[in-house]
Amino acid sequence: MNDPSRRRFLGVAGASAAVAGASAVIPSAAFAGETHRSAGSSTESVVAYVSDTASNELTLLVGEREVVVHDRDLVNRILNAAGK
């Protein structure tokens, strides 16, 4: 996953947490760094799924699509945000 698309995802992931009414509010510091949404960013809610925390694989479910990305940094940041 290149850097612009990672930033795009981070923006979407933040939106997903808000839409889902998550029980834990993720501090913005968890996703450090300024992000910008690109023109092609999703306007639908997104579910991000890390099925195997030992892998670098992240599954994004959006609309009727499934997008699988392999990005160690991105998965690490999500797991860090989801941890204690």
Add this chain to the structure above:
Amino acid sequence: MSSHREAPETSKDPVADNTDVYAFVSPDRPDHVTLIANFIPFQKPDGGPNFYEFGEDVLYEIHVSNRGKAESDVTYEFRFDTHVRNDKTFLYNTGPINSIHDQTWNRPQRYSVTRVSHGHKAHLGDFLCPPCNIGPRSTPNFRKLSEEATHTAHGRRFYAGQRAEGFHVDLGSVFDLGTLRPFQSLHLIPSADALGVDGTKTYNVHTIAIQVPISELTRHRTRPTNPMHEDAVIGVWASASRRKSRMLDPHTGRRIGHGPWQQVSRLANPLFNEVLVPMAEKDEWNMRAPRHDSKFAKYVNHPELGRLLPVLYPGVFPHLARYAKPRADLNAILLTGIPAGVVPGFQNFTGPVEADMIRLNVAIPPSHKPNELGLVAGDPAGFPNGRRVFDDTTTVELRAIAGLTIPLVDPSYKPDAAAGGITDGTKNANPPYLDRFPYLGYANGGYQTKPGTSAVSGGLKSV
């Protein structure tokens, strides 16, 4: 039973639980095939105020394979949409429903049908369902409502909505350690023989039925006339799929789906997943495509029930008890189709790919004198050549597993005498089948249907 609550996951998801599939050349329209898939089992007719309906969040499909690869060459997709007319009442209907268009039906459901073939999609129409059969004040002429909801468009016929359960089986006995009431004096834990009890009596299901020209389903878009030609056979199965992820929306109390559709239920031959596949693999089986069924072939070739029968009925099935060869007869009936040369003048072979499909030879015309035991009783228009609504598939499959069909592929085998006689002793006890589309009987009414016998315990009467 056929495939009602047959797997741990589908038993918790009735809206997506595919209970029966039928495929047959239409007796009143022999140039058309009728395909039926039932869902939502064990509907108690008075089960309101939120009566039964299809899932808006479920993709229902009927698949047809015509190239011998057990792949979906033609698919009919059904998507449902529910509308609430008056959101200030708890009532399903705010007055008598005299027409499916009446405003008194507070929760009408409609559906769209799409035909998909090798990437090409064609929208076949949008249609209204009937309401459920509530009672004489709410649905005073339910037959009329059912007829109104039987739609015709461009020669095809469509119906989606409640019908009487057409499958019959003695549930109470077969799940009580394989008892068959007419023969239970011979059971390992014996009791006096008794008449069979239809466990589906008074229940309804939700039916999706279509009737389409034969030429719409065959490989070369023709109407085959030679039953021995490979193009004459189609494979049929149905499925239900849900979105891969569902999030609970606390603002609406409803689930929001994300991601692609994931199959959660499928069905072709009755009892396949229920009786042959071990409990621990049933959910996986439901999520797989039929073309991958070779993984489960061992359960067909060496069926657990075939080993249990001689144990449950000591001394009744001595020949079956000694038969150790793989069950090539069951493999042919359920996984490949019956090749030419086994039954004179008949075949429904779809090639070597092992896949659970209902195989229908469309060149065989409807029978003038149909026999509910189908092919094994000399009626080639019946199960396992397709499946008609009245075919007694429980008896046919019981007898097949008991060894009656082994001689088709192994002439040296002599079936046990009991193999040709066992049955659960039931007949259809619901409203009668129809002789026209959609063939399943009118749904039982909520007001009209009375609860049956209730008992917590009771000893076995000695033989």
